[in-house]
Amino acid sequence: MPGIDEQTLARSVAELVRIPSVNPLHAGPRAEEHGPVGESALALRLAERFHTYGADDVILDEVSPGRPNVYARFRGRSERLVAVDVHTDTVTVEHMTDPPFDGRLAEGSVWGRGALDSKATMGVMLSLLDAWHRDGLRPGPTLLLVGSVGEEAGGLLGATRFRPWAEHQRLAIDQMLVAEPTEFRPVHGLKGLVLIDVTVHGAAAHSARPDLGVNAIEAMAPVIAAFAAEHERLQTLPPDTEVGTGTVSVTQISGGTGANVIPDRCAISVGRRIVPGEDPDEVLARMSAIARDACPVPCEVTSLLPPTPDGKAGSPAFYQRPDSGLVRFLADACGTAPAVAPFGTNALRYSGLARELVIFGPGSIEHAHQATERIAVADLVRLAGVLEAWLAPG
Ligand SMILES: [Zn+2]
Known part of the structure; x- marks a missing residue:
């Protein structure tokens, strides 16, 4: 790509890798060696860089104490608005089996946590903005x-916070x-997700006298079978989109207090992947009904996900038609x-926020979240070319 060499792109990504930004829910002794855990230092550095590269607005938006989103607007040559x-x-x-934040360049890759994901x-965006700023260019x-x-x-x-912010600004x-x-x-x-816990309350008794108790684990058995049957039913439905069919998985179970005690409690976690067109609230209601209808004693159903900004009990699926302009542009530009x-x-969180919405980037999700993490410098070069073609500076 003209203008930006691979060393510049690699250094730009490496610099971001060297600023630890471990999610506070993933904190631990290794992350804590490098100062306060969280996104703050990275957000501040990004804000500073955006200013340097001539952003028209830079906003730090505190999502929770010490955890700011950062937004930067670079005015283009047209009225169109694109977001990344x-x-x-x-x-x-x-x-990790590697130094997590060293950002070293080796074997044609930048290494360290976050390099890929x-x-x-x-990092590539910052290199582009720097080059455009120096050349006096603006994005299209x-x-x-x-x-x-x-x-x-x-x-x-962060996405849950950004969406209402963008809507409040009436961004189109x-x-x-x-x-x-x-x-x-x-x-x-x-696919979207509804995640629930089902809890059955029974009554404890000596296991020699089960007639004196209510066995919560045995009461849960038909509930589990009913969810398995619901999964099978969903597999028989013709999928409406490439996203496929919904699924149901029982993923956790707990209960019982001793080998000779009739268990007074049993709880399971159940994940329901939902497809485009399904409403999380309706799915939750159906899951609750399945549990209650199958369970011979009363059971409690609770949703495990925080409500979405519009109050839904889970994330709806996301779907953009594959023949939309941005999908076609990116597929053509990348040969994918x-x-x-x-x-x-x-x-x-962004369904309906933008006219077209696509998830896109270099590297494979199969290599994310692992004991080592890397991004190939060749992929950075390729990404810079695609982003520059999309954003058409001039
Ligand atoms: Zn990610």
Whole structure:
């Protein structure tokens, strides 16, 4: 790509990797060696860089104490508005076998936590903005950069905050890119999630006299079977979109106090992946009804996810048609095919916020969150070319 060499791109990403930004819910002794855990230092550095590169507005928006989102607007040559969301937090470093924050350049890659997920995109954006600023160029569309806290754990806090902020500003976002490792495939669909606990309260008794108690574990058995049957039913439905069908998984169980005691309590966790068109509240109601109908004694159902900004009991799915302009542009520019993905991202908070919304970035999610983390410098070069073609500075 003209103008920016690979060393510059690699150094820019490495600099971000060297600023630890572990999600506070993933704190631990290794993360704490490097000062306060969280996104604050990275957000402040980004704000400073955005100012340096001529941003028209830079806003630090405190999501919770010491955890600011950062927004920067670079006025373009047209009225169109595009947004790029990059989460600033990373997952834990406690299990890493590498120095987590060294940002070293080796084997053609930048190494360290966050290099892949997802500091690569922010690092490349900073290099582009620096080059454009020095050359006196502006992007074609107005560019809004969003550095959002709390994507990796805690309920998409930063995205949950940014959305109402953008709506309050009456921003009409034409195209929005959410940065995640997608191997340069424009991801245009994600399943949403409803997550519940079901708790059965029985009555304890000596296990020699089960007739004197109410066995909570045995009462839960038909509930588990009913959720398995619901999963099977969903698999028979023809999928409406490439996202596929919904699924139900019972993922945790607890209960019982002793080998000779009739258990007075049993609880399970159940995850329901939901597809485009399904309403989280309706799904929650159906899950509750399945549990109550199957359980021979009263049971309690509670939703485990924080409500969405519009009060829904879970995340609706995200879906953008694969023939939309941004999906086609990115697929053509990268020689990749549009795809759907099984993992959650900030895009689950942005449905309907932008006219077009796509999840996109270099590297593979299969390599994220691991004991080592790297992004290939060749991928940074490729990304810079794609972003420059999209943002058309002039
Ligand atoms: Zn990520």
